[in-house]
Amino acid sequence: xxxxxxxxxxxxxxxxxxxxxxxxxxxxxxxxxxxxxxxxxxxxxxxxxxxxxxxxxxxxxxxxxxxxxxxxxxxxxxxxxxxxxxxxxxxxxxxxxxxxxxxxxxxxxxxxxxxxx
Amino acid sequence: xxxxxxxxxxxxxxxxxxxxxxxxxxxxxxxxxxxxxxxxxxxxxxxxxxxxxxxxxxxxxxxxxxxxxxxxxxxxxxxxxxxxxxxxxxxxxxxxxxxxxxxxxxxxxxxx
Numbered sequence: 640x641x642x643x644x645x646x647x648x649x650x651x652x653x654x655x656x657x658x659x660x661x662x663x664x665x666x667x668x669x670x671x672x673x674x675x676x677x678x679x680x681x682x683x684x685x686x687x688x689x690x691x692x693x694x695x696x697x698x699x700x701x702x703x704x705x706x707x708x709x710x711x712x713x714x715x716x717x718x719x720x721x722x723x724x725x726x727x728x729x730x731x732x733x734x735x736x737x738x739x740x741x742x743x744x745x746x747x748x749x750x751x752x753x754x755x756x
Numbered sequence: 757x758x759x760x761x762x763x764x765x766x767x768x769x770x771x772x773x774x775x776x777x778x779x780x781x782x783x784x785x786x787x788x789x790x791x792x793x794x795x796x797x798x799x800x801x802x803x804x805x806x807x808x809x810x811x812x813x814x815x816x817x818x819x820x821x822x823x824x825x826x827x828x829x830x831x832x833x834x835x836x837x838x839x840x841x842x843x844x845x846x847x848x849x850x851x852x853x854x855x856x857x858x859x860x861x862x863x864x865x866x867x868x
């Protein structure tokens with residue numbers, strides 16, 4: 640079974656700063672997807688960024704980028720020029736498409752990110 | 757496209773009662789997932805459907821839980837004989853196979 644670990648329960652930074660959220664995972668699979676989801680207070684979860692394990696290039700989406708280290712099983716999220724609207728819970732998630740076991744996402748416990756004005 | 761919707765948004769029930777939740781996925785999505793999220797935790801996978809077939813069930817899904825997706829459209833999740841430990845947010849998500857999962861707003865269940 641896969642496990643996802645987020646070691647930072649809460650982080651707080653000033654607006655416009657850069658922040659990095661950590662995520663490590665454990666799997667014996669070679670083909671998988673990794674995701675970062677954002678869950679704002681009292682709002683639904685939305686996808687921030689996605690990385691396919693077979694791709695060596697790190698994914699980027701505007702101010703959001705990842706540092707994917709497959710050998711180290713590490714998948715960190717960097718948010719540049721942070722904004723007040725980035726305040727949310729951030730979840731790292733793993734999916735093994737079409738493999739044995741559950742096809743759903745395995746989530747970490749989340750990191751509560753607070754952007755201070 | 758109105759996204760994934762869930763009904764009701766909140767449900768308060770007494771222990772021992774049965775409850776049913778509904779999820780309407782994005783219309784062209786063939787996969788539908790149910791998750792449970794307790795306070796301070798990430799969502800935990802419960803089950804998923806591809807079209808009308810239920811393909812996987814987590815060990816978290818006890819015999820008191822049942823899910824259906826008739827005709828491959830909306831899905832229902834029923835909990836029989838609710839217990840206080842069932843109190844949680846129940847999330848539904850849908851996707852095209854192996855693509856991004858879009859989440860609904862969730863149904864918050866409180867069992868008294």
